[in-house]
Each structure stands twice: as structure tokens, then as C-alpha cells.
Amino acid sequence: MSLKLYVDSQFVSPYAISAYVALREKGLDFELETVNLDAGQNKDPSFTAKALTGRVPCLVHDDFMLTESSAITEYLEEMYPAPQYPSLYPVRPEKRAIARQVQAWIRSDLQALREDRSTYTVFYKRAEQPEPPLSPAAQAAANKLLQLAGRLVNGDYLFGSWCIADTDLAIMLSRLVMNGDPVPQKLKDYVIFQSQRPSLQDWLKNINLMTG
Template sequence: MSSNLTLYVDSRFFSPYAMFAFVALTEKKIPFAIEKIDLVNNAHHTSGYQHLSLTGRVPTLAHGDFSVSESSAIIEYLDDAFPAPHHLAVLPASLRDRARARQLQAWLRSDLMPLREDRPTTVIFQQPSALPLSPSGQAAAQQLITVASSLINDAGDNLFGAWSIADTELALMLNRLVLNQDPVPPSLKTYVARQWQRPSVQAWIRQQG
């Protein structure tokens, strides 16, 4: 299948969802171009981008004459369009592990809003927040830590043995706390540090320069 791919991302490279799509493409070693969308000046609301994206959001992946937005849909499309063994699978191979990864991805996207409000992605990509966690933020942080601790062993290894995109997504959410020096168990700090040094993640961070 042709790899005529373009990934549309936010111009400041702050979107975690654009990051996940970028990491998936990079891990699969598929050539792709990047187009930056200026969200501050509402470039995502132009008719051209609305037509391309359907929902007017980033990221959007264009593959020839087809386009799809929403990072989870992009990730699953890439695994289907560019399958193993020729390309690395970014979702787990096992049926049950893949279901668990999708469960975790959905939960990270739909829950923990107080934590995302108290520790936005600017904490990760720009500078820490001087404000303490709110009571609801503390509750969300504890929920995140409880779930992550049940999935990650004391050595801080990958979730499912081999790396998957769920590792990047969980590590980013935990990094909202780690980089702000909020309390996080040592095993989770080890896990985050390992995931953050992955070359595909570092390649995204370098885009911000």
C-alpha cells in the first residue's frame, strides 16, 4: 500500500493526541509529511480543513485521497493499513492485551479531566505549574496512580511486554505529575522515564524546537 501520508498537527506541537499519531507513524517507519495547523488563529475552522478532517480537529491523517481524524482511529487505521510483519504493530498482538490497551486509551481520553485542567500539556512541553493540585485534581491523580500501579510492575517495564502505543499514552498522562514534581511512586517514575526516552517520543519533542 502506498505511503503517501500527511499528518496534520497543531503548530506548537502541544497536542498529546497529535503526538500519539506521530509516534505511531515513526515507530512503524512509514515516511510521512507534517502540516502544521495554527489552532490559535483558528486555522482548524477553515472550510478546507473542516472538509479534510470532518471534525475540524488535530491530528488528521491524510493517506492519498482518504483522511481520518481522532488519534485512536488514526492509530488503528495505521495498524490495519501497514500491518506486521512488514511494519511494527503499535497495538498489542494478543487479543486480550489489545482490548486492554484500547480500554486504557479510551479511559485516558475520556476521564481525569480535573487532572488535565490542573496539569495541562504545557506542564510537559513548556513549563511546570506553580499551583497545587485542586481537591478534584488530587482525586484524579490518585485514580491514575492506582490504575497505573495495577498495570506496571516494580521494574517499570512496558505494559504488555513489548512496547505499544498505550505505553506512550499512559506515560504522557503520568508525566503531567512527574514533571510537575507531584508525588508519584518510584516504579511509575521509572516507567515514565523509560518511555520518555524512546526515540519516537524524543523525535516529537525535537519538533518543538
């Protein structure tokens, strides 16, 4: 068995983080390789031959290649199932479906918020000047995010114990928390708690190496 994960060279893609955390949570050994998106390496034939959609993350499992983070996490869940491996999703079908719903929504909505509060501002030292106020569209997206998270988050986890949707939601909320935008305390506490998870801390080590 051979596993390799391609991620962005700056280590800021929330989708690459999701796939990386999933591999770590499963306790799988894998090789990590970076792709310089600014230099267009994701468009190079050597990469597109592996990555069907030409994006990161890209998981290579022996001769099988897969892109799109939610597809990767579901593939890992099926290939390395519980109880032999830790689960990435809740056991109950209804909760699993909600976790996948949260993942799909985060990836398909909130574009204005992603533009105004990039993950670069979450993981790297921000400029001395704070980020400008959210645009009306980004504020509307933020309100939608906070309303949904406020309904789902009641404690440290969404469903009583960790699942991959916790990481995805916490990273999205971090766009607001780390930039000082108004966020209810219970959601701040949730983000802080999730950020201490060893699998995510392991990802952050890559950024610490880059920034010294």
C-alpha cells in the same frame, strides 16, 4: 502512497503525539503540517474539509482523511500490519483489548487533571513559580490515574514490549511527574524510560526547534 499528518503548531497535543509516534514506529514516511489552534485554523474550511471533526491530529492518506488519534492508530495498524511493519498493539487479543481500554479511558476521563496540569507544562519550560496545588477534583483524578497505572505498570512496558498505550499512559503520567506532584518511584521510572523512545524523542525535536 501519500501520508500527511496535521498536528497542533505548539506540538503539545497528546493525541497528535500518539498519531505521530504511531507513524514513526511503523517506519512510514509522511509529511507533517501544523495547525494554529489559537488562531482558529482548525475551523477554517480549508482544514474542516479534510478533518471531519475539525480537530488534530488529522491523517490524510491519499484521498482518505481521518481524525481522532485512537482511530488513526488503529487504522495504521490495519493498513500496515505485522510482520511487515512493527506492531502498535499487543498480539494477544486480551492484551490488545486492554491497551485500547487504556487509550479510551485516558481520552474520556481525567478532565480536571488535564485542566490543572496541561501538557504545555510538560513540554515547555515552566514558569519560575511552581504550578498551584491540584484542585480537589484534579487530585481525585490524579489518584485514579496513579491507582490504575500502579496496577498495570510492572517494569518498562505494560505488556512486556512496547505498544502505543505505553506512550499515551506515560504522557498522561508526565503531567504529574514533570510538575513535581507525588508519584510512586516505579511510575516515575516508567515515564523516564518511555520518554527516551526514539519516536517520542523525534517529536520533542520539534519543540526544541521552537524554544531554541
